Structures are given as C-alpha cells and as structure tokens.
Amino acid sequence: MEKLLLNNTYLLSHNGIIESITILSVTNKAYKIRWNEHTNKTILWELKESFMKNYSIIENITNHCTLNDLNNVKTALDTDPTTHEKIIEIDWVDCPNCNGIGTVPNPNSTVMIKTCPVCYGNTKVPKAKETYKTI
C-alpha cells in the first residue's frame, strides 16, 4: 500500500475522474484530506484502508504549479501598507506536468494520450509573483 505523505499533493483517479488532493493530517488509521477541485475545497477524514481501495493514486504533484496556487496567494502584508503597495502579478508559464504540450501519455486510451489534468489542455498555468512598490 502506497503511503501518502503529510502536506503532499497527489493526483488520483476515481471512476475515470481525475482529482487533486492534499494530505492535511496523517494518523495510524486515517488521512485528513483536502479535495482541491471541489468548489469549497472540502476537507474530509478518510480511513487509509478504504481510501486506497477506492481511489488510485496517479502521482505526487506537490512540486508542480497548479491552478490552485492562485487561491493560496497570501493577502497579509508583511510590509508597512502605508509605505509599500503590494503587487501580485500573474505569470503564465509552460505547464510543468505536460511541458506545455497540453496532453499526457495514456496507455489506456486508443489514441494513447489524454488531456493534461493540470492545465486542462491549456498548455500554460498561472504562477503568482508578489512584489512591493514603494508608495
């Protein structure tokens, strides 16, 4: 049984649907899981044993930039807001999962490829960049 690691993000498939999850907590018998594709990012406890039976883990995508990164942009100012203005720029970079191709190999499909689950075929993913400008 593959072990899921704390604070790691995984791609998994369930009935042909690809989702990404983040492991928020690990106990002896269970995982606390955040479902990143859900509108409200549902957080649920799942028993390890039944979870690994019901879902198949595709890969660990912790180090990949995903669309969810946009929602994690910090809004707290660590610089004095009266003298510094925070600027968040969005860079669009080649998708790290498919290298900007938009599709990934899928041996189960007759065409041997499928739409990239990270960029959804867009080939680019957003990357947030924070900078400060003196007012």
Ligand SMILES: [Zn+2]
């Ligand atoms: Zn992609």
